[in-house]
Amino acid sequence: MQEDFRLIVDLVSVLAAAAAGGLLAALLKQPVLLGYLLAGVVVGPTGLGLIKEVVQVETLAQFGVAFLLFALGVEFSFSELKKVKAISLGGGGLQITLTVLVTTLVSLGLGWVTSPAQGVFLGAILSLSSTAVVLKCLMERNETGTPYGQVMLGILVVQDLALGLMLAVLPALDKPVEEIGLAVGWALIQTGLFALGAIAAGIWVIPPLLRLLAKTESRELFLLGVVAICLGIALLTEHLGLSIEMGAFVAGLMISEAEYADQTLTYVEPLRDIFASLFFASIGMLIDPVFLWNNIELILGLVAIVFVGKFLIITPLVRLFRYPLKTALIAGLGLAQIGEFSFVLASEGLSLGLVSRRVYLLILGTTAVTLVLTPFVLRLVPRLFTWAESLPLLKKYLEESDVPLAIADDLPTQNHVVVCGYGQIGRNIVRLLQDRGYPVVVVDQSESRIQQVREAGLPYIYGNAASLHVLEKAGVAHAQGMAIALPDPMSTRLCLKRALEIAPDLDIVVRANQGKDIELLYQLGAREVVQPEFEASLELSAHLLNGVGLPLPAIQREVQQIRNSHYLELRPERPSAEISRELKAATEEMNSKWYPLPEESPLTGMTLEETDIRRLTGVTLMAIRRAGGAELDYPDAATTLEQGDRLLIVGESDELAAFDELAKGEAAVPAENASCQWIQVLEDSTIVCKTLAELDWRRQYKIQIQAIRRENKFLRFPADDVDVQAGDRLLLCGSFHALNQATTSISPKFELSILPISIDSAEL
Template identity: 55%
Template sequence: MAVGQNFILDLTTVLGASAVGGYIANRLRQPVLLGYLASGLVVGPFGFRLLREVDQIKPFAEIGVAFLLFALGVEFSLAELKRVKNIALNGSLLQMGLTISLVALLSTLVGWVDTPSQGIFLGAVLSLSSTAVVLKTLTERGETNTVHGQVMLAILIAQDLALGLMLAILPTLKNPANIGLALLTALLKVLVFLTVAFVAGRWLVPQVMKRIAETENSELFLLTVIALCLGVAFITAQLGLSIEMGAFVAGLMISEIDYADQALAKVLPLRDTFASMFFASIGMLIDPNILIQNFGIILGLVVVVMIGKAAIVLPIVLKFGYSFKTAVIASLGLNQIGEFSFVLALVGRQQGLIAQEQYLLLLGTTAITLLFTPVCLRFSPVLANKIINIPFLASYLRQFRDTKDLSIPEGFRDYVVVAGYGRVGQVVVNILQNQGHKVLVIDSSEAAIKRLRTENIPYIFGDADSELVLEKAHLDKAKALAIALPDPASTRLLLKRALELAPDLDVVARSHQNKEIDILTQLGAKEVVQPEFEAALEIGSHLLGTLGERPSIIYSLMEGMRSNRYQNIRVQSGTLNPELDIALNVPELQQQWMALASDSPLVGMTLATADIRKVTGVTVMAIQKGDEILHYPSAKTVLQVGDRLLAVGEPDELAAFQVLIQNQETIKEN
């Protein structure tokens, strides 16, 4: 009984600490992942010692990783896997091969290892990146279906496949004569497993899931999904391969059947619960004393590892035809040491390939690189844009951000540009074409472009937020722009750049989160659509009609909610703070408060009359009038002496706005 009570206490401690840590991180506008890591440090053996061993929650942590990869497999269909197969296979081999070779060479030369075998082992440890941390961060940011998200996940999945081979080869590093046999055995295991998995996924699993679904018993369906996920993961673990590989393949088995969405919905709560334990378990490995005593060494290792891995990944992604921006984001997203490097490091320590002191330094370095991953992914688009705009690099980098292909008829005009040809984009295009309207689609997916060619729809192949791509789209000849991109950052950047090229363009954008509605509207979108709210409005409309309300009343009510940015139905989380919202959610833009002097030409004008965005490119996000702050002000707001305006834009646009509010001739000319 005492053992059972201790088990429940350990479980409660980890989950409770993760909930508190996640809440604090969320309130600080940080990824909850950082809160989970911090909670593990606090309750672990190097914190308050509420849990003395990581092994106490290790089984739950492994289940969390299995559910993470299973959910990824369900969402990451075979069609999508084929789309990135080149970089998944060849690119990951290049990345791991170069990392192992360079680390082995450099560590041997500087004397950090005694033998080449130890150098190869160290290279293998550093070659892996974190599938769990990157996937969690991409999921939180809504970027799993973006080009850079797919590239990163493809490489990570290949690394997980390679982990089994590494574990098989590791014991032979002390006796290189047996390495060929070990590698052949591991490859044979992988081949046999994938063959059996393919057969089961094609003929057995769909039939089983169909029979279970026909019972209409949700509990039975959930149990079957869990058994499939953990069962396949267990098989790969017994074969000496990684549980991640098994869980991912299990997800792929049901990704193409009719019940995939239902299975995913059932697993998501379990995934998030157990994944929090996994990240807490990583936090428990961080020893503050080791970090403090070896701060300089670990800091140097972190810098070398993160810069070195990014420098290896960047040219590889470029080599496979992706844009410079995609390459920068992918390189900074994969520059950490993976959580399963812990597994390799532990086996290496047992094999005598790494000393205890080196092992502890490696643990500290790995944990810190994992902490930096969400930050790197958040600011990588900003860094990519700044590098692209460096004068002496711009001409060279142009080749990596230009359009790859385009198909636009001669004399094409009065069309609607649709950015993104996913599920939403395809529906929009179908609606427009069915009514006889011309469309031009922008997408960076090879699979999407193939469909567009087949359907004879005009397209541009490239990143929709690229200035060069937008120039090719000739927005001045378009009637409207519909933004249906899966990436929130690209949506904001595309909106701003499109209105710079065509200030009067009618833009409708899809919002991924509630907090983006005001930002996108203020940046110039004529209409911002939030899918969940739209579904609620349609359900409400139907119910009101059923209850006998007149159609005109229903229409007026729904349009009123839309025109008011859904304010009547959305719940505000805390106090509105545009300054903080911009800093955290639109890091690619700068912001500055500017005061209106008594002789400013803007005094007495409304925001609509001043047309500040069209004249200078900046957007006014807030206006302070005395002690009152108007957040996301409307176009009818009148500017008065003493008002302070929060302007957001590029540095040159902010400078132009400064000139505008001080120079009367400038406003008269416009």
């Protein structure tokens, strides 16, 4: 077969295998990345041997990394890089240095290597994490804008930049110290000159060139020009002795500051995805399953050492830069693998004689296993935190990490609006509220955004908006409303749920990151959910309909009707099985369980509105599976609970325990005509320091005290020996007359601040 044609056959084989592997992984609900790697193993030289031109395929696969990093640079931009410059430069540099130093000392001490040069080489390999794998995992989960996503990407950028320096130093490792110093100095000079040239080109060359390409109004020419810029700069860095990957990333950064950055990203993304799958399949082709099996114990031991070692280095470093413990833990777990660029270093080290072929194969095997495990580790992180928070000792440390890092002095105390997230949407909300004289409190976890808030003179809380501590400091209990515009779905859900724990009647509007999040957020208790893409469709349609003559009131009624229906008319119809899968995937990241309703449960026969589950227990009911097998996802307030139901409920451990009490009849369910009210106990109230038994409201007024909110604790169905303290918020349930009689008799001078609750189906 002709050589050129052979390469085409090999490319088609790899892409077809990658598509099949990715499809299989998706059907098995696994990361598609795993499918690409396994496809490479199957068709590679150590598998079925279908690929003959392995070197050529690997060369083309480099385009995958180049386009991945180019797209990352376009999305990341210099402004984004500035947000994490401290942890990027300081933390990334320290991480590489410490990893090299620790690896050298340990490997020399245990006799793994015979010279310091080999120890430094091994440390350099272990210091690099996988930009491609971590980036793909973050993008699939829409978490690139989260604090931990930004931290990981910032450290990865520095690691990628350090690759060029490492490649320059490798040939001189076994030479005298003077030669190593010269090699490092020359590499730094080259990098500095290239950086200056990139900044100059990004200001004076790239923007005019993109404008010229855009003026042609030809999609093909624009794409061709962008690809030429990307690969041209990548080849230039390769020629300078740096790396192709570094050049591609810098090319993306240069374009990110131009006005056509979004258009560039849209055009390049399909190329990126195709070549990225080729790249991951090419990594799979390097894996020798027979060698892995024969050395499985050694490789698994090395994998464990790598994961634990890098985790123990990265996590304290992130904490050192004042990031919360959870952010540090996620970053430590997410970066605890060996990166794909380590293959480049390992190959260079083999050719220079720094390692034997056996050690080279062990490095490849260990790297491959860590790359495969990383998506699973990142997927398990939410469950690990849920488990950790169920243990009192670990929960204490995790809660301490969620305390506010800084609080403004001029926080409003009541009737204000809390805005969580100070991105573009959050800034616009704050501006509109301020223009109309409404007090606001901004909550954000990004130091650079908090600095913008300080410069604007706004009240703020610097901390995690999903933390109960932060939300309480923001005065959610006394707020008039709340807007949630956070960058990732998980933080959005937790922020919403915990805000409603503090103030169940709070008017909360939430930005949905994706269409599939809409019903989930409504079910968790949002009063209004806004999806930007659907809102843009409504506004565009409203303008066009008004232009063709439809009366404005009729348009407004129709638009509001679509909003009230949760955009159902705009969302494509999907099979119930698909909705059910999405619901299960979302609740897996939260603390959830399927709960069989007891046979004699007092909840049987009641509607969800009557049970008022969220207000009484804090639990959210996401789905009902009937005894006959039918499943109701996102049940509404009119849904009736039946005998034999299995309920998919979401909540913290104490909330699930409280729901169990309620469902078993161990806690009282409000009567049919009962209403519930929160009251706040003031310092001079006559009931302060009295136990619930001494108050005896159950016998005297026929009132149940269903819950006590005290600082950061939520006591559900409190026992009679619990005493009332100043500042407590009590949830009372009984008839309206009894509630009025009780509060009047014990608080004739308004010693209690009554917080009425109107039960709304949108909150159930």
